[in-house]
Amino acid sequence: MTRAPYISIHVPSALNGQRPTTKDVIAAFVHEIGAGRLPGGSRLPPVRVLERQLGLSKNTVQIAYEELVARGLIVTRERDGAFVASRAAAHGLPLAVSEPPVPQLRPSPLLFASPPAEGMLRLSAVFIDPSLLPKERFSDCMRSVLRSPGLAPFYDAQGYLPLRQAIARRLELRGMDVRPENIVVTVGSQQALDIVCRALEVRRMATEDPVYPHARLLFESHALAVSGLPLDPFSPIDLDLWESRLRAHRPGLFYAITSFQNPTGYSYTTGEIQSVCELAARHQFALLEDDWGSDMLSDSEYRPSLRALGGENVLYVNSFTKKILPALRIGFIVARADQVPSLVAAKRLSTLASAPLMEAALEEFLSRGYYDTHLAELQRELDARYELCVASLRELMPAGVRWTTPGGGPTLWLDLPRAVDLTALRARMAERRVHIEDASFAFYGAPHLHGFRVSYAFLAPGDLRRALEMLSEEIRRS
Amino acid sequence: MTRAPYISIHVPSALNGQRPTTKDVIAAFVHEIGAGRLPGGSRLPPVRVLERQLGLSKNTVQIAYEELVARGLIVTRERDGAFVASRAAAHGLPLAVSEPPVPQLRPSPLLFASPPAEGMLRLSAVFIDPSLLPKERFSDCMRSVLRSPGLAPFYDAQGYLPLRQAIARRLELRGMDVRPENIVVTVGSQQALDIVCRALEVRRMATEDPVYPHARLLFESHALAVSGLPLDPFSPIDLDLWESRLRAHRPGLFYAITSFQNPTGYSYTTGEIQSVCELAARHQFALLEDDWGSDMLSDSEYRPSLRALGGENVLYVNSFTKKILPALRIGFIVARADQVPSLVAAKRLSTLASAPLMEAALEEFLSRGYYDTHLAELQRELDARYELCVASLRELMPAGVRWTTPGGGPTLWLDLPRAVDLTALRARMAERRVHIEDASFAFYGAPHLHGFRVSYAFLAPGDLRRALEMLSEEIRRS
Numbered sequence: 040m041t042r043a044p045y046i047s048i049h050v051p052s053a054l055n056g057q058r059p060t061t062k063d064v065i066a067a068f069v070h071e072i073g074a075g076r077l078p079g080g081s082r083l084p085p086v087r088v089l090e091r092q093l094g095l096s097k098n099t100v101q102i103a104y105e106e107l108v109a110r111g112l113i114v115t116r117e118r119d120g121a122f123v124a125s126r127a128a129a130h131g132l133p134l135a136v137s138e139p140p141v142p143q144l145r146p147s148p149l150l151f152a153s154p155p156a157e158g159m160l161r162l163s164a165v166f167i168d169p170s171l172l173p174k175e176r177f178s179d180c181m182r183s184v185l186r187s188p189g190l191a192p193f194y195d196a197q198g199y200l201p202l203r204q205a206i207a208r209r210l211e212l213r214g215m216d217v218r219p220e221n222i223v224v225t226v227g228s229q230q231a232l233d234i235v236c237r238a239l240e241v242r243r244m245a246t247e248d249p250v251y252p253h254a255r256l257l258f259e260s261h262a263l264a265v266s267g268l269p270l271d272p273f274s275p276i277d278l279d280l281w282e283s284r285l286r287a288h289r290p291g292l293f294y295a296i297t298s299f300q301n302p303t304g305y306s307y308t309t310g311e312i313q314s315v316c317e318l319a320a321r322h323q324f325a326l327l328e329d330d331w332g333s334d335m336l337s338d339s340e341y342r343p344s345l346r347a348l349g350g351e352n353v354l355y356v357n358s359f360t361k362k363i364l365p366a367l368r369i370g371f372i373v374a375r376a377d378q379v380p381s382l383v384a385a386k387r388l389s390t391l392a393s394a395p396l397m398e399a400a401l402e403e404f405l406s407r408g409y410y411d412t413h414l415a416e417l418q419r420e421l422d423a424r425y426e427l428c429v430a431s432l433r434e435l436m437p438a439g440v441r442w443t444t445p446g447g448g449p450t451l452w453l454d455l456p457r458a459v460d461l462t463a464l465r466a467r468m469a470e471r472r473v474h475i476e477d478a479s480f481a482f483y484g485a486p487h488l489h490g491f492r493v494s495y496a497f498l499a500p501g502d503l504r505r506a507l508e509m510l511s512e513e514i515r516r517s
Numbered sequence: 518m519t520r521a522p523y524i525s526i527h528v529p530s531a532l533n534g535q536r537p538t539t540k541d542v543i544a545a546f547v548h549e550i551g552a553g554r555l556p557g558g559s560r561l562p563p564v565r566v567l568e569r570q571l572g573l574s575k576n577t578v579q580i581a582y583e584e585l586v587a588r589g590l591i592v593t594r595e596r597d598g599a600f601v602a603s604r605a606a607a608h609g610l611p612l613a614v615s616e617p618p619v620p621q622l623r624p625s626p627l628l629f630a631s632p633p634a635e636g637m638l639r640l641s642a643v644f645i646d647p648s649l650l651p652k653e654r655f656s657d658c659m660r661s662v663l664r665s666p667g668l669a670p671f672y673d674a675q676g677y678l679p680l681r682q683a684i685a686r687r688l689e690l691r692g693m694d695v696r697p698e699n700i701v702v703t704v705g706s707q708q709a710l711d712i713v714c715r716a717l718e719v720r721r722m723a724t725e726d727p728v729y730p731h732a733r734l735l736f737e738s739h740a741l742a743v744s745g746l747p748l749d750p751f752s753p754i755d756l757d758l759w760e761s762r763l764r765a766h767r768p769g770l771f772y773a774i775t776s777f778q779n780p781t782g783y784s785y786t787t788g789e790i791q792s793v794c795e796l797a798a799r800h801q802f803a804l805l806e807d808d809w810g811s812d813m814l815s816d817s818e819y820r821p822s823l824r825a826l827g828g829e830n831v832l833y834v835n836s837f838t839k840k841i842l843p844a845l846r847i848g849f850i851v852a853r854a855d856q857v858p859s860l861v862a863a864k865r866l867s868t869l870a871s872a873p874l875m876e877a878a879l880e881e882f883l884s885r886g887y888y889d890t891h892l893a894e895l896q897r898e899l900d901a902r903y904e905l906c907v908a909s910l911r912e913l914m915p916a917g918v919r920w921t922t923p924g925g926g927p928t929l930w931l932d933l934p935r936a937v938d939l940t941a942l943r944a945r946m947a948e949r950r951v952h953i954e955d956a957s958f959a960f961y962g963a964p965h966l967h968g969f970r971v972s973y974a975f976l977a978p979g980d981l982r983r984a985l986e987m988l989s990e991e992i993r994r995s
Contacts, residue, residue, distance in 0.1 A: 044692040044821040046787035049753060076788030088816040091900065092924030094907070136790075136826045139797030139804045142770060143718035147858035169670035178663045181874075185656045192647035194844045214522045226704055226868035233867055237738065240621035257866045260715065275527060292620060309524035310554030312614075319617030326617045338566040343522035348614045366672045368872045380625035388735045389711055389867060390704035394846045394875050396659075422569065429572070446570030 045084040046077055046123070050093055059093055064103035072112050072123060078136075079125035083113060148256060155474035160506045162468075163476035164497040165301065165361070165450060167335075171420055171496075172364055173404075173413045180403035184396065191395045197383050198224025198371065199398035205405040206371055213340055214347035215355070221373050223382045226393050228331060228358035228370035229253065230386070232294075235327060235354060235372065236261040237385035241291025245284070245324070249481030249488070251301040254294065254329075266290065267483035272305035272443045272452045278314050285322050292325045297344055299332025302481050302492040304443055304450040306332075309343045316349040327354045331361060335496070336448040337418040351375050359401060362417065363410070369393065369401055421496055422447045424503065428495040431504055435511035442493070454490035459517040461489065467513045473506045523562045524555055524601070528571055537571055542581035550590050550601060557603035561591060626734060633952035638984045640946075641954035642975040643779065643839070643928060645813075649898055649974075650842055651882075651891045658881035662874065669873045675861050676702025676849065677876035683883040684849055691818055692825035693833070699851050701860045704871050706809060706836035706848035707731065708864070710772075713805060713832060713850065714739040715863035719769025723762070723802070727959030727966070729779040732772065732807075744768065745961035750783035750921045750930045756792050763800050770803045775823055777810025780959050780970040782921055782928040784810075787821045794827040805832045809839060813974070814926040815896040829853050837879060840895065841888070847871065847879055899974055900925045902981065906973040909982055913989035920971070932968035937995040939967065945991045951984045 050059040050067040059067075071077050084092070086100045093100070104121055107113040115121045155161050197203070203219035210217040225231040232254055244258060248267025258265045266288040268281045285293075295315065297307045307315070319326050328345040336342070346355035358370030374382055386392070404410055425447045432442050432453070439456040455461070461477075468475055478491045495503055528537040528545040537545075549555050562570070564578045571578070582599055585591040593599045633639050675681070681697035688695040703709040710732055722736060726745025736743045744766040746759045763771075773793065775785045785793070797804050806823040814820065824833035836848030852860055864870070882888055903925050910920050910931070917934040933939070939955075946953055956969045973981055 044787075044825050045816075045819040047784065047821055048786045048788065051753070071786075071788050074788070076791060078791075081787065082819065084816070084819075091815060094904075094922060094924065136828075137795045137798035139794050139823075139827050139830050140801050141830045141853065142713075142803035142805070142832055142856065144716040144856050144859040145718055147862040166671070172670055174668045174670070178668055181663055182660060185659055190652045190656055190842060191844045192650055192652070192842055193644070194846075226871070229865075229869045230867065235620075238622040240623055253865070253869075260866055275529070306525065308526045308549075309522075309559065310526065310549050310552070313554060313556075316617050317615045320615035323618050325620035327620070337569060338523075338562070341523040341560065341562075343525055345617075347522050349617050350614075352617050352619045354620055364668060364670055366669045366870070366873045368672075368868065368870060375619065378620065378622050381622040384625040387707075387731070388738055389708065390846065391707045391731075392844070392846060393704070394872060395844045397872055397875065426572075444572060446572065 044082070045088070046081045047084070048077075059095065061099045061103045061106075064089075064093070064095075064100060065106050068103070068107055068112065069110075077123045079123050081123040083121040083123070085120055156469075159469070159472050159474040160502050161474045161497055162494065162506045162510070163474065163492045164494050165492070166365055167361060167417070167449065167496045168499060170499070171417055173409060174364065176409045176413070177364060177367075177400065177404055180407065180409070181396075181400040183403055184399045188399070191399070194392040194395045196387050196392045197379065198222060198393065199395045199402060202398045202402040202405075205402050209405070210373065213342075213344070215344070215373070216351065217373050218376075220376050220379065221351075223372045223374065223379060223386060224393055224398055225370045225372060225386065226390060227360050227368045228329065228356050229257070230389060231356040231358070231370045231372040232257055232327075232329070234382050234385035234389060235356075236263065237388065238381040239263075239292065241325075243288065243290045244292040244294060245288060245290040246294045247296065247300055248483045249302055249478060249486070250294075251296065252480045258294070268293075269487055270300060270303055270305055271487065272300075272303040273441060273454070275308070276311050276314075278311070278318070282318060282322075285318060285324070289322070290324050292327055293319065294327045294329065295345060296329045296331065297333070298330060298339070298342065299335065299445065299448045299450055301331070302450075302476070302478055303452045303488070304445050304448070304492060305452070306445060309348075312343050312345055312348050315345065319349070325352065325354070328356065330355060330357045332448055334414055335362065335418065335421055336446065337422055339418075346373065362414065363401070363404070367397065367401070369397060418447065421449060424495040424500060425451075427500055428493065428503060428507070431507045435507055437511070437515050440514060449496035450492050450494045452488070452490060453493045454488055455514060457489050459489070459514060461491075464513055464517060467516075468510065471509050471513070473509055475510070522560070523566070524559045525562070526555075537573065539577045539581045539584075542567075542571070542573075542578060543584050546581070546585055546590065547588075555601045557601050559601040561599040561601070563598055634947075637947070637950050637952040638980050639952045639975055640972065640984045640988070641952065641970045642972050643970070644843055645839060645895070645927065645974045646977060648977070649895055651887060652842065654887045654891070655842060655845075655878065655882055658885065658887070659874075659878040661881055662877045666877070669877070672870040672873045674865050674870045675857065676700060676871065677873045677880060680876045680880040680883075683880050687883070688851065691820075691822070693822070693851070694829065695851050696854075698854050698857065699829075701850045701852065701857060701864060702871055702876055703848045703850060703864065704868060705838050705846045706807065706834050707735070708867060709834040709836070709848045709850040710735055710805075710807070712860050712863035712867060713834075714741065715866065716859040717741070717770065719803075721766065721768045722770040722772060723766060723768040724772045725774065725778055725781075726961045727780055727956060727964070728772075729774065730958045736772070746771075747965055748778060748781055748783055749965065750778075750781040751919060751932070753786070754789050754792075756789070756796070760796060760800075763796060763802070767800070768802050770805055771797065772805045772807065773823060774807045774809065775811070776808060776817070776820065777813065777923065777926045777928055779809070780928075780954070780956055781930045781966070782923050782926070782970060783930070784923060787826070790821050790823055790826050793823065797827070803830065803832070806834065808833060808835045810926055812892055813840065813896065813899055814924065815900055817896075824851065837888075840892065841879070841882070845875065845879070847875060896925065899927060902973040902978060903929075905978055906971065906981060906985070909985045913985055915989070915993050918992060927974035928970050928972045930966070930968060931971045932966055933992060935967050937967070937992060939969070942991055942995060945994075946988065949987050949991070951987055953988070
């Protein structure tokens with residue numbers, strides 16, 4: 040049951056470090072009640088509470104309350120305590136407190152036209168099948184951390200140092216020259232992108248088109264002017280087109296998802312990575328690389344990245360959450376050491392820090408070698424599911440349907456003949472309890488592709504096959 | 518040892534879902550090398566890797582590599598694999614990748630002039646003595662969650678529902694009408710303030726003056742125009758002055774720390790809370806209440822708050838991190854149900870979610886009653902330290918020094934005669950290994966107070982006493 044709060048008053052002499060007397064207590068109540076500032080019926084603090092808060096002996100408050108009862112300003116009820124008498128406030132302000140206005144908040148942005156309903160087969164989900172996630176092994180690491188070193192009372196705003204050391208070692212093996220002082224641990228890669236935006240001086244940026252809608256929405260929420268560079272996963276990047284767009288828009292930063300680009304699933308070639316570095320140098324824009332996808336592909340440890348080839352000026356973002364546990368919420372950003380203070384300051388404004396217990400458990404997970412074992416298992420499984428997906432597409436899809444063949448990893452892009460009405464297809468698939476994404480949110484204008492992402496990472500093989508069978512039937516019916 | 522990345526290329530026919538032939542593979546390499554896009558010495562993917570990524574049989578790639586060796590475009594070295602021949606790229610672009618420019622980030626803001634050095638006695642720290650924190654009991658809860666229900670693969674962006682239920686029950690007992698759907702769990706109260714700022718339509722706000730510098734810096738980082746309402750912890754709030762300031766500045770939101778205001782330690786009376794609600798209604802500004810401090814005071818469960826008296830329009834922020842474990846990083850915001858979607862959208866842009874494992878452990882901690890037991894112990898201990906602090910101040914401080922008597926909780930404000938040079942005092946105290954804060958960062962202009970926060974929550978009683986003795990000596994020497 041909700042009880043009314045005690046009223047809280049100051050006894051002026053107490054504000055100056057003096058011990059108030061009974062007279063001071065009485066005067067304070069008389070003044071507040073007389074000014075109509077304590078509504079009739081308000082609960083007074085119990086004698087012992089007011090005593091302690093004012094630093095008084097028991098009798099002082101007891102005597103004050105008795106005097107206030109005698110003056111008719113307060114009433115006492117057995118067990119319930121003391122209350123401001125109703126008539127005492129009758130000449131004052133209304134009893135009810137004025138209602139302050141409703142805060143004016145922006146309406147929630149509409150990101151996805153039709154979110155998947157409960158129980159639908161999610162053919163476009165970028166998550167990994169929970170049955171493939173190392174929940175037990177991560178629990179072991181957490182239990183180990185709870186035993187030793189135990190819970191840390193405080194935090195390092197830059198991130199738990201042993202974790203930063205472990206991440207630096209991993210990145211070195213991927214061809215990047217990174218030290219722990221270059222790393223800022225974040226609450227997933229979303230916070231990594233957010234703190235870059237917070238710290239950024241430039242006001243214009245570019246992304247691929249289509250792009251991960253949550254990233255674009257984030258950039259726009261920081262009042263950045265964002266333009267898109269068209270990406271067609273069925274062709275090499277049209278670098279001449281990109282250069283003309285870059286010359287026209289003059290962005291200060293280019294955000295690139297270089298492996299399994301979201302949503303197209305496209306991966307940059309070495310030559311394209313080289314060319315993007317050249318464009319950046321020629322047109323003087325900085326690079327922000329999001330490498331979420333590369334380590335879901337077999338043998339990806341030697342895959343080139345902007346950070347590996349372009350060097351320390353490239354801001355690099357990655358995350359463990361998709362691959363270990365979406366609920367883990369640990370990502371990181373790699374930056375030049377002289378830029379880390381700005382990013383840490385931005386992180387402090389955002390969340391002060393991230394939870395070091397989770398960071399310590401992740402460090403344990405990495406140091407025991409569980410992550411490498413897990414990645415190897417995951418890559419094997421994703422390879423198999425990729426093969427199944429591509430084989431099913433070859434078998435099932437009618438002529439005119441195309442798909443990319445990224446060679447493994449989590450997703451590919453499926454493109455349909457323009458004659459197929461995607462809105463109608465989504466609706467018919469939804470009736471059959473299969474969710475496919477409306478990718479139009481990811482494009483900057485009229486979509487230059489006509490399809491959507493297919494993820495073979497999320498659905499179990501049988502479900503994936505069934506979903507593709509239904510998809511093929513509905514495409515043929517279009 | 519860092520190894521160079523493999524080069525990554527596309528074989529154009531593969532982009533369209535066709536199986537590339539040996540001829541396609543050869544053509545792709547000839548084209549890329551001829552265009553100077555693969556520097557001499559670049560590592561080629563091993564045969565088996567390229568096979569899998571392109572979906573080919575073993576011989577296809579092997580034959581292609583042999584043909585490229587024969588053409589002098591690649592060389593193979595025993596064990597190391599295949600590389601682009603040096604002369605092949607000699608006519609092309611420079612071997613080194615162009616270095617992209619350095620991202621332009623804002624310099625890190627200077628928040629604290631002189632952070633405490635390692636090993637100093639921190640007389641102004643708002644943290645609680647780590648020896649008072651329930652690390653073992655929280656570990657128990659975490660272990661219990663790891664057993665059952667175990668790690669959740671996904672998250673609820675609004676926050677783990679059982680935790681929201683537990684928080685709502687607690688707030689009901691504190692006189693607030695709150696349901697789980699009103700609550701958004703956040704990464705500490707810093708994120709709670711941040712997501713309010715992100716969602717906020719108004720561009721002008723007010724805070725108390727002085728105010729928690731991290732909050733003001735956050736508001737300003739969101740390009741909010743912030744003005745201060747003077748707060749003097751030795752006097753009741755000058756409501757007439759506030760009203761004239763509010764009339765002049767016309768803020769859309771007032772951020773108020775109603776209990777143990779940071780840094781003054783001031784707590785609003787019931788009458789003042791009522792008056793602030795009236796001012797809000799009269800001048801049409803919304804209220805954002807930060808209630809971090811109230812539950813560190815004994816018998817604070819019935820303490821009035823803006824949210825309890827002013828109703829559901831008041832945005833209310835609180836956090837468990839200070840009181841349980843600063844490294845926990847769990848706070849929350851309470852809002853009208855119709856405003857929650859905007860706040861959740863803002864949270865998604867910031868971090869997508871917070872870690873549900875930590876939220877589940879906290880729910881266990883609350884549900885077992887550990888938090889209530891802990892708060893009771895903590896309040897008792899803080900009461901005792903408060904008594905010690907005030908008794909020591911009475912005994913030690915020279916005439917002219919004043920301090921507030923908040924009756925318990927974590928902090929009070931100590932004010933010195935204007936003749937005392939605070940900068941010199943800080944320096945002399947630092948020499949004696951005692952850190953006192955430079956509070957001038959918390960004021961909007963020339964400080965109207967001449968002192969700093971004294972925390973009795975952080976230092977062990979013996980250390981607190983020693984620090985106050987040294988402080989008294991140095992004040993007398995001023």
